Amino acid sequence: MIGKIKNMMKFAKSIDFNELEKLSKKVDLGEVIAAVSKMDEKQLQMAMKMLTGSKKKKESPPINADFYGVEQKLSAEDHALKMKVSAFLEAEVKPIVNNYWLHDDFPFELIPKLAELNICGYVYEGYGCAGGSSLMDGIIASEFGRIDPSIATFLGVQSGLAMGSIYLCGSEEQKQEWLPQMQQLKKIGAFGLTEPEVGSGTAGGLTTTCKKTADGWVLNGQKKWIGNSTFSDITIIWARDVDDNQVKGFIVRKENPGFSVEKIKGKMALRIVQNGLITMTDCVVPESDRLQNANSFRDTAKVLQMTRAGVAWMAVGCARGAYENALEYTLKREQFGKPIASFQLIQNHLVEMLSNLTAMQTLVFRLSEMQDEGLLKDEHASLAKVFCTLRTRDIVSRAREVMGGNGILLEYNVARFLADAEAIYSYEGTKEINSLIVGRSITGFSAFV
Known part of the structure; x- marks a missing residue:
């Protein structure tokens, strides 16, 4: 009985008596009081809750996008690296990417900071690379994509396509010359395969040609959508040999005569990525810069x-x-x-x-x-x-x-x-x-x- 009286008192205190006059015009207050007096303790508690609402704000569970916990299979060392990469992206990349994306520009100030992460060429053995697993390399790519796909693409071109071409198809001399510098992002690479009129048909339809001469190789043709190419130090160019009709690869330096790049503008996607239209007009490349183990599209x-x-x-x-x-x-x-x-x-x-x-x-x-x-x-x-x-x-x-x-x-x-x-x-x-x-x-x- 005492508990019921206390709850009734709480109920009464919850009422704003300044509003009673307005309320009396809408309902019969006598009937309301009579109804409240007949309530048991549980009913009064429910009425209190309806009137006052829950004072404790409902807390939502933490956001967990790894719903099946696949990342729990990572080793402690790999998990620590993931968290390091994530912290970097949250602190250095996330605050600035919208502005750079809007203005179709690249945040060059990030390059030395990215180098400090020591993740470029992560899966390769030697040449300053970590020799890590493909799984962790994928986790890193996913973390970059989670914050900004453009910066992820920059790293993918540098670490995967450009460095990968040299790592898989280059001579030992070429690997020693380029991979350590590219791993530290002191030299930036691009990858030129797609052409203005040839996208999906690159296996047998490349129009960019190469021809062996006494001075090396002469390249002619165009490449389109080439990420990083507007500021890269080297571009891996794939061309069809006019003599044997096989696809060959070349390390083309930005200072090579006959090599020019025009920035592609007006994109609606990956606007931070600096894509270029490359034109090669009698571009001479020495034999020493031909990828020595790239002799076909395979x-x-x-x-x-x-x-x-x-x-x-x-x-x-x-x-x-x-x-x-x-x-x-x-x-x-x-x-x-x-x-x-x-x-x-x-x-x-x-x-x-x-x-x-x-x-x-x-x-x-x-x-x-x-x-x-x-x-x-x-x-x-x-x-x-x-x-x-x-x-x-x-x-x-x-x-x-x-x-x-x-x-x-x-x-x-x-x-x-x-x-x-x-x-x-x-x-x-x-x-x-x-x-x-x-x-x-x-x-x-x-x-x-």
Whole structure:
């Protein structure tokens, strides 16, 4: 009885008596008091809760985009490196990327800071490289993609395509000359394969030519969409030998006569990446700068197989960045008096995003395990590239959707992922080309033209 009286007193104190006069015009206060007096203790507590609301703000669980805990399989050393990379990206890259993305410019001040991380050429043995696992290399690519796909692409071109071409196809002298400097980012590299009129047909249709002469090799032709090329020290150029019709690789220095680069402008994706249109007019390259172990497109394909796996990881990072920012937004954004994360339709979008992201994470994790075990084939890398970039498009679209109109503003950190996902979807082999690589593997029929 005493408890009931106390609760009634609390109930009475909760009423704003200045509002009683207004309230009396709407309800019969006598009936209300009579009804309250008949309430038991539990009913009074419920009434108090309805009137006062919960004074303790509901705390949301921490944002966990690694829902199946795949990163728990990392060693303590690898986990420490991941956290170091993540801390760097949060502190040095995230605060500035929107501005650089908006102005189609590159943050050159980041290059020496990136060098200090000592992650460039992470999987290579020797030449100052770490000799680390493909799995950890993928984790690093994903972390970069989670903060900014453009900076991730810069690193992918430098570490994967450019250094990888020299590491896999160069002579020992070429490796010694270039890899240590590129590992420290003292020399920047680019990779020139795609052409203005030849994208997917590079295996047999390169129009850029090379011809052996007494002075070395003469290169003629154009390359398009070449990342880093506007400021790179060297560009790996792939050209068709007019004498034997085989694809060969060259280290072309920026000061080579007959070599020029024009910046590609007006992009809607990866705007921080400085893509160039390269023109070579009787560009002379000495024999010493021909990649000595690149004698056919199969050698080029070795580089692409390795880096295609990295693109799949980068797509995972892009998707993860969009998901994390969208989830955080829905937890803070209120409509109708409560966070929009509490609504069913928003939760459905979030779960769809997390489902795709989790599938992507488990796929690329196994992909890198196969790479470390020496089991990786072209079709494995192609399947990962197809699936991850396709699912990334869906995730970034849903991330923008749950943010409504704010989703198209850079300041909310999803619009950039939405745009950048389109470039990741297309480069390093389109969905169609990679699908045909997988299709050839599972059917035995080549459907290429």
